[in-house]
Structure formats: C-alpha cells, structure tokens
Amino acid sequence: MEAKGKDKREVEFFGKFILCSNNEDNFIKIDGNETRFWVLKVPKITTEETDYLNHLNREVPAFLHFLKHRQLHSKNLTRMWFHPSQLKTPALKKLLANNRNRVEKELATILLMGMDHFNIDDIQLCPIDALQLLNRTRIKTDLTQLRRLLKNSWKLENQKNTLCYQRLVWWQDGSIEQREAKGRYFNISRSFLIENFDELMNAED
Template identity: 50%
Template sequence: MENHEIPYSRIGWDYYLFDDVPTVYGKNIRTLIKWNKQAIIDDHGKKYLDKIPKYVGFTCVPSHLDYQRVIGNRFNQYHPISHKPKKGSINNTISFINHLFGEQYLLALDYLQILFTMPVQHLPILCLVSNERNTGKSTFLKWLKIIYEENATFIESNSFQSQFNTDWAGKLLGLMDETLFNQEEITEKLKYLSTSNTQKLEAKGKDRVEIYIFIKFIICTNNEYNFIKIDEFSERFWVRKINRLKHQKTEMLEDLKEEIPAFLHFLTQRKLSTRKQSRMWFSFEQIKTKAFTRLVQNNKSRVEKELASILYMIMERLEMEEIQLCPYDAVDLVYRSRIKTSQNEMRRILKRNWKLTNQTNSCWYEKFSLWQDGDIQSKKTKGRYFTVTREFLITNFDDFDDN
C-alpha cells in the first residue's frame, strides 16, 4: 500500500513523487509526478532509496467502492476519488437531472449509477445538444469532472486525429464541449473506442503498449443538426435536446457540488430500473430520441431526402402503405426534381443506408412515374425490386412524423 510518510514510489525503473495539487474547486488532488533519482538522493541521502516502495509496473483498474492502490505487485494508475458516499439531501441534483433528461430521467439515473458502481461497463455515447444558451449542458460536464476528478478529462476533437492518446488513456470519462466531428473516420474511431476493451497506448518516444480501456464519451454542443456524422443505425449514440433552464442559478454548480456525497450514497442504494439489454447496457429503442432522428436526417444527402419525400408523397396521394421500386426507378423519380444521380448511388442508398433487401428473382411490380405537372402514372413491369414502407419513412425521416 501507499506509504504517506514516504512520498515516493519506484515503478519499474522510474521514480515518482506523490504531490497534492490544488484545484480551482478548492480541493487537492493527489497526483503522481515523475521524479529524478538523484534529486531524491540529494534531498534525503542514498539509504533513503531502500525505504521507497517498489512495484513491477503499472495497471489501471477502476473502482469507486472497493478501490485498491496496489494490485498484485503493480501500481494502480486509476485515481481514487475523494468523495465519500454519505446520506443527505439531493434535491438540487435530482431537479438538475430531471431538467436534462425529462422523460428519460430513470435511464439517466441508471446511466449515472452504472458509471459509479460498474465503471468497466460500456455505456452509450451521450450527446446533449441545444442551440439555446443557459441549458445546463456545460454545467453537467463540470459536475462530472468534480465527481470523478482525475479520472475525467476534457478532450478536443483534434485529439482523435493525433496518433498519441496518453491524454485520455486510463480515463473513465472523455468530456467534449462544443465539439465538431466533421470527418467520418473520427466518428468511426469514437464508436470503436466506446465498445472496445483494449487499445494501443502511444506516447512520444515510447513503444506501443496494449492497455485496457473503459472510457465513456459525453458530448455537449450548440450544433443540434450536424456536429457528427451518424446514420439511423448508429446504436451507440444517445442524443438529447436540452431546453433552456427555467430558473438560472449562478450558484448551481456549487449546489450540485455540495450534494455529491449524498448523491453517490443514493446511487449505491437505489435499484436499477433497467436490465442489461446490449453490450452498452441499454437497447437502441430505450435511448432513441427525436433529437437523434433529426441529427440523422440532417446527415442524409440531398438525393436521399428527395427520394424519401417523393415516395412518401406517392403513398399519401394514392393511400398506400408501401411501394416497390428498382434503383433505375428511383433515378427517374428524383430526376423530375432536377437532381442528377446514378443507379449505383440509388442502390447504395437502398441497400446500405436504408438496409433494404431486394428480390432475389425478377418479379412483377407496379412502377410509378412522376410527371412535371405532378401527375402520377403507373405500369406493370418486372425487376428485382426493393420494398419501402410508409412506416419506414415516418420512423427515419423527421419531416413525415405527424406527432
């Protein structure tokens, strides 16, 4: 165990100093700082080295209820949090969570409870979005940083473009405020990290080392519609639109901070409202929101939106629940709107984006054509058609939702 009378440790071949670093929140965080062996000798004498605890190397095992500084003969890099659960009032905290999560309030409590009691469990990428000010989004990130201290870190989007990842490796939370992921490969990396168990740790001048990762990402942004590129099948994302606070309190963060011990006690006592449904605990249906659908809709191409609009219009006018078409039919339909595309793009939209399967054999179906005056005509033809339903369009395109 860590000897507080000896503020040093030798881990592997290197020496480290335990230092209590003051923070802006009025608390000191015990931090491990790489130290010079000769400096220790100069300050305490050579025999002092024999008193320093020695460990083979590092490990990183998160725990908030049964924390161990030393596991086997390795030093645990995960930081113990200073808050101790203690029974008390949590009125401000409950009100704040209810404001952010509304009808998904119980899911939010489950998310926070799992984060505290089961830190290695994968959780969805939580995205709090709003183009309004004074919503509490940034306060939520600051509050989590205060709770988890050195185990939570603020990350900028360009961190995912760098080959080095020591700034977030071994962290429980990656917090991102006003972040824009405008490259698809960054989105894919974010999705991969949220469900992976291991990752190669890279630092300048050092060999790559495989480490266990358990980081959860939380994104807050004022850009509701295109801060990240995802599709309707991105089951890892929990997107919530946050409204403006009805009563803005200048001391809100301080009030939340005061209730942290009581809230952690509450999390250890309550019963989860959900059972594990997926590797990220929650099912896609549980966390899917209108904000998610709007985000996906905005990420769709002009061709895709126009095709969906035309198909829905045909179904509405002819009182149909589904329509059959082949890629070349789709090209012809959007061409009437002066949008040029190709059969390959339409096939990609129908198969990859919409996840539809065409007929294995050429079959008869009713082909629809749209004329310049808005008239709809149909004729029987044969082809390996796809079937698009009204329900599919309403579910995946926000413009057609009457609710």
C-alpha cells in the same frame, strides 16, 4: 502516450466522451446503424442560479443515496449495456435525418408524396424507377448509388425473382400515377420512411 523527448507507446484505455453543441442538426456525422451514441437534448435553463456550489453540496448525500438504492431498468444486453431501441431519442432521430445525403431526402419525400396521393402504406420500387423519379428533381445520381442506398443504407431486400408490381411514375406536368411493371423490386413502407425521415420533414415544414 507520448512524453516530450521519449518514444510514444500504446496504453490501454476505456472511456466515454461527452460532446456538447448548440447545433442540433449536424454537429457530428453518425451512421444510421451506429449504436455508440446517446443523443439528448438538454432543456434550457429558465432561471439563473448563483448559489450553485452550495446546492451541489446539499444534493451530494441525496444523490449517493439514490445511486446506492436505485433499481436498474436496463439489462446488460450488449457491450454498450443498453439496447439500441433505448438509444433512439428524438434528438438522435433528428440528427440522423439531417445526416442523410440529399439523394435519400429527395427520394423519401417523393415516395411519401406518392403514398399520400394514392392513400397507400407501401410502394414497390426498382433502382431504375428511383433514378427516373429523381431526374425530375435534377439531382445527379446513378443506378449503382441508388442500389447501394436501398441495400446498404436503408437495409432493404429486393425480390429474388422478377415479379409484377405497381410502378410510381412522375410526369412532366407534375401528375403522378401507378403503372404495371415487372422487376426485382424493393418494398418500402410508410412506417420505415416516417421512422427515418419524419423529423426532417417536420423541420422543413
């Protein structure tokens, strides 16, 4: 708190901010593991209301009755009260998908394309494989960024030991195939990609 002509001083504060925007895709930067935001898409108003104040006055008693007699559907499981799964609205998923960087989006697209082509639900991937796949799209990245993406952003764990796996290869003529390789690969599931990137894919379609 800083008054004119006086030294500023710290005061205790607890509050909630409501951010409103017509931009659904990227009005705020949110990390994929953030649990402090509840993003809701507000329906459009279909008819204009000119007697709004009188409506509010009539509804106040009913609203107070509702607050007094309602049954809570959520238990106080965290400091934010709601469990993170309850905050995962379609609007939040869309926002998170559009917050992801281009490397993530392109890699997810390529992996889903490979899964569709081979009719599989999981793909094994080493960072060097991801680098070679992304080189076909001419996106500039490196092994350090890709390893950080898979471990920190996507929260995946690679194999502890070197094992055989089916490596996804994308050739210059546009064809793709799987070849046997060895490495400490990450296992990426279709369900993970759909959960985190499906809103983005639908938006691009």
